[in-house]
Amino acid sequence: MPRWGMVIDLDRCTGCAACEVACKSENNIATVAPEQAALGRTISWMRVMAEVEGEFPNNTLRFAPRPCMHCDNPPCVKVCPVEATYISPEGIVGQIYPRCIGCRYCANACPYTVKYFNWYAPTWPESERAHLNPDVSVRPKGVIEKCTFCHHRLQKAREEARAEGRELRESDYQPACAEACPTRAIVFGDLDNPRHRVSELRHDPRAMRLMEDLGTEPKVYYLTPRT
Amino acid sequence: MTDDARLKLRALPDDARKLLAPLVETTWRFRAAATVLGAIALWGLTAYYLQLRFGLGRTGLNQPEYWGIYIIDFVFFIGISHAGTLISAILRISKAEWRRSITRSAEFITVLVLGFGAIQPIIDLGRPDRLLNVFLHAQLRSPLLWDVISIGLYFGASTIYLYLPMLPDLAIIRDAGIKAPRFYRFLAAGYRDTPAQRARLERVIGVLAIVVIPIAVSVHTVIGWIFAMTLRPMWHSTIFGPYFVMGAIYSGIAAILIAMVVLRRAYGFHEYFRAVHFDYMGRLLLLFSLLWFYFTFAEYLTAFYGAEPAEMRTFWAKVRGPFAAPFWTMVTCCFVIPLALMCRRATRTPGGTLVAGVAVVIGMWLERFNIVVPTSVNPRFEFESLGHYLPSWVELSILAGTFAGFILLYMVATKFFPIISIWEMREGREASVREVAERVAGYLPPEPVAAD
């Protein structure tokens, strides 16, 4: 059984946010109106967190691209009253939109703040509906949504591999963010498969995980920047 | 109302006549107040309709401020609900004789406010249409589900606990025939107040009083756990269970005090709510203000001393950051004012307790605000610390509507049920003096028998 995970090399990341937009395009993430955005209701499953520290001319940037951590011990799953969010046998933390009652308990329980709520139904100009990805549903109003490691790509990759009668390859299943990254800072694969690059990279001395002390066992690793 | 009812009322014995008067007499003040409250409640309903129609976007909630006014109200109202059942049960078990005029009004608060509390999380749901999923796909790991269970149990138990001790009074109304005979005949359910029935009733009440206490304690413990079971700074705390129970009782006592003062004035129950009641309840309030301070101090000192950065962001946000105003108002309302007023007998008067009660109710609402909001806007993942929360008019309208709805329902209840127990007063007059004398005698060594 694979255990899907991600390694993000902060040394290579330029903060260009290609991952963000690629994710939004892949996963039918709608924009919200300007006044809604000002309220803090934008949705961005993958998000380059960045904060400027220090004073001119000695600024530094604290930053990290942040998808869902797909914890092995996910705090969000424990608290869901209806099992709308759960962890699959392959370690992907799924969100089942038609089950979700929108109580937002999982959003509060997540220490990484990766869960987004549809305060209104997502809207698109009629013409823009043409670019919606048919592999991903458009969420209704009032439910939680989050990064799924593009698991629909896994569904399709499995289908393809079975149709061709072969095993799934590392390159078959890559989330949109990893695929888009121009500096190849995002590496994705099976953490337990020694032939996948992530399984090697996560043992790099620079590898760390966010808030490891919480015991959530995230499956997203970061390679800290060299100075 | 008919003159016939008045005549029938006049024929009743003293206690019953006075205590049943609100059931037949309605003043213009009552009607005016009911109209205003009804209008506010309707306004709140309209606001909820808008929210239902367009989505939770109509609130001021956002990311990471996922929970706001509704959850604050939920905790607050369920807290108030500890007023009745728990306090009356404790007083009953401890055989505090001065309880007799207080228990009924307190129990009514419990049952009514519990309903208003329980609907708050439903108002807060993104998909109220999928509410049934909570039962169809219940996931017992979730503290939210524990809550559904314990609130359901508490609601059932406290409704019975309100109804059963009311049976003799309902029988009195039925027999007096002053109002809606069929209604009271149904409710009285054939109770005739025979000694056998009375004895059985008292036994059941005694058992219920014991059963209801652990349920009540569980309710607010579990609500505290909803927060404490997450890993969020200043929520993830073992003290939250007892802290919430204590706070619930505290706000409950304050709510009873306010109800007592208002009932006393509105229905002229001066003889039933006497100085001693306010004095004793005031002492209770004093005790709980000290307890509140102890718990709060322990909670904040622990967070401060540990000085975990994530916790400290929330801590400072409350103590001297953007939430300093609600925080220090809370301390003033929950501690300074009740302590100052209740520690002196001279201010443990109806007026003094009213001021203290109102302060505590406001303070306890703010306490819930200070628990929910500052932690929400300061998530552990510090990049997101751009949170802010300004409740929208929809939320405030629903808040006002809920308060108005509760008060209105309470007022209406006083028009259908005696808000002070008639039979317990009668029992007090008839049996208690002797019983208390015997009990007190039982505390003492037997009097020496004179040597003959």
Added chain:
Amino acid sequence: MPPLAHEPGHLGRRRFILTLGGGLAGLALAESCDVRWPADEAAGPGWAPGLEERLNSTCLVCPSRCGIRGRAVDGRLVGIGGNQLHPLSRGGICPRGAAAVQTLYHPERLRTPLLRVGARGAGRWRSLTPNGALTFLADRLQQLRAAGRPEALAVLAGYCAGSMDAVWRQFLRAFGSPNYVADAYPDGTDAIMAAMHGIPQRPSYDLERAGLVLSFGAPLFEAWWSPLQAYVAFGRPGEERERHPRFIQVDTRFSRTAARAHEWVAVRPRTHAILALGIAYVLIKEERIDADFLARHVAGFDDWLDDRGTLQPGYRSLVLRHYRTEEVSAATGVPIERIVGLAKMVADRGPAVAVCGADVTQAPDGLPAGMAVHSLNVLTGNINRPGGVLFRDEPPLAALPPAALDAMTRRGLARSPVALPAPLGAPNARRLAEEIAATQASPVEVLLLYYANPLASSSDGATWTAALSRVPLVVSFSPFLDETTSQADLVIPDLLPAERWQDGPAPASYPYPVWGIARPLVTSPGGGRSTGDLILALAARLGGTVGASLPYVDFEALLKARARGLYDARRGMPFGDEFETEHQQQMQERGWWLASAPDFEAFWTALVERGGWVDPFYDHTDPTRLARTAGDRIELIPQQLRRQADGAEARDPYRFRTDDDRTADAFPLRLNPYRMSTLASGTVGLAPWLAERPTTFPEVHWIPWVEVHPMTARELGLGDGAMVWVVSIRGRYLAQMKHFAGAARDVVNAPYGLRHPDGTLANPLQLLDGATDPLTDLASWCTTFVRLERA
């Protein structure tokens, strides 16, 4: 206990309760059966079989021309990813490229040609059929020729390097007009190279093989020629530390490039060049320069005797005289140790390539400032070497047939162009506008605008407004009603990049010739014709010399005809993976060449399937790629400049003013406009995904903003997020003010090209003071002072 059940009321109550229960049960039934789904969940695959197609193409959104791979499902373009085979972008993509699907299906996109019916700019239009528009335009052009005034046709084109540029030039030449003006992101670097190397061409930078990338204000990760080129170089050899190029960003603000480069050197505005010469001073003093290279290939380093026999100071004397480290430190604000450290790094971590950005050249003395930056590459001898500055050639495409000329075309071409070129540069939009606006009877009667929106993108909007009002017929090919297009008389909207054939050669910054092919990924739902096809059809309609000069049925045919040049060149290859590319490069280095296709048809098929053509080999030994000046030497003190201006300035180009006159206290803050990575051109509004989060920092959404240091803002009494007017002597615009600790205390950082949600442009360029570099005509972006007023 009395029996109660006979009362009717009692029965009613119970029935009521049971009915209510039944209703609830019914609802539960309906809910659990999933009988019906609300309309808001109705967006699904629906009817379509979900047939997918993935096609390689080239992104035309910015000059980088990266390789893209479109994913079309049932004829809808649902996603744009990177093309792994593209040598420049290697499968990566930027946010703008990924968001292009939103531009494609933008609700405001024009689908049919529009003819103005009301007053100019009143916004009243009549739809034309594509053929009607073609006829209308052809008739007007015929009239020009009939009147014997072919030169009254002018074309202003935005960045369209490749065959579109060639087609426009050919069209105008055959028509008989010398008035082709390309407004293609001028940054003055071609003028620097022309002056110092005698090569009037933008330089290439071999970032990937450089040891040190020292960028002077070049927004490598933002609106540079090719951010993807910089990304790939920055991210590529992550595991092998030694080969990792070190990026140092010299910048006036804490830009994203500055933040993510390995080091940021903050300098005061207008002092980049001074820092460069300060570094040169240390290199010369410490003798860490490439003396051999200087001796063999460089003129003007040492003092020399001019024609009149007077001793002229060389570069060395000038630098040693004026750029002592303490003085440089005082002028730039960079500590002395830092300057010495930078110089040491340039010497030790070579090859060090100094990249000159528009921040340096868009100044009154921009050209010499850019020369100062480039002189570092000369000092270290890092020209035409791996990891250095290169001059690469263009893909060897088959030329268009020689333009057919008749008497009238010859006469027209002999006329002097309306816009004369700058002393060191090409004809430019600024001069065109000035000339048209200056005369009552416009020398231009028909003006065609191709991806040009000068009302928004130029700093002389007023001149352009006047100029446009003088031209009888203004035609725009923009698919959106941008500022200039709304002032046009005729709009013939182009198809969007994902719907048309075009080519996209890699920008000059990339050291290898690359010819990307952009092909339709989906068919345009509204029909329509790309401007390329339109011009070919127009040529056919006009016939005569024009028709004979552009004998192609459509643009695809034209591209295919030109690709034959690649096939015949016996070099390069259709795009391949990294192994194939490396292999080809090594073969060509040894003088071999691997043919990739048995015949031209197969070659063309491979080209289209793989996305284009690349020649991965660069000849570092070719001396013509070093200097083509009179003496075949790189001139540190360019003789061309001496001829241009005779005086102190020419003898010593390396003197810079930093004492800008700020208009007393009325305008206390320096305006520092910059281009965004998410938006470089200003012709199209941002895709919603980009507008919602245009940058990773500061935290802004939708609303155009300016960045001000928190202390400065506090002194002005302005809170974070306040709406302000940015006011200069020339105008004002509205923006949201963000506190930004990465801004210098006395500047306002102003991103260019953003729009308010209502569509109005928040344009700092309208505020510029109008100063230009007289040698290149580039507008100065760094000498304007502003104040902030609460809105």
Added chain:
Amino acid sequence: MGMRVAWLRRRVAQVRARPGEFGIVAAALLVVSGAIVAVAQGPGVAQPIAFNHRKHTQDLQLDCELCHSYVRTGAHPGLPSLETCAMCHQATQGTTREAARVTELVAQGRPLTFEKLFRLPPHVFYTHRRHVGIGRLECRNCHGNIALTTRPPARPLVKIRMGFCLDCHRRSGQTRDCIACHR
């Protein structure tokens, strides 16, 4: 307490004794639930042509794939367009009025749009490719005897719900992970 229990027993007996009351309540319950379900289901699906599946698949022995061309490769199998019909109905086939109408439509070149009968909620990731192309399921496994119908049914012959899918997945040992099908 014993007294209350006795009272309750009596009440139940009273209600039992009068089936009329019970009947009214039950009828009301039925009507209300029925109305709700009817409203929720809508009026059903009407097709532009009364297509006879039996005629085509049984009598003429045509393959399903002939009209539903993407059934092995696509997410959705696709519905026949007018061109598909035109392959045979260029000239009038048979004697029915509907067949004549098809020929007329073909002659006029008017579009023919069939309506979708079996619908899945949009949050289900289902492909025919996976089930028919790879899994080799028969059409009738999910669509029942649609091939034997002589008139277009207004409602699906099989109610496809999550339980229906899961039953089969359970029986055949396929995945029952939520996100394998939910998107």
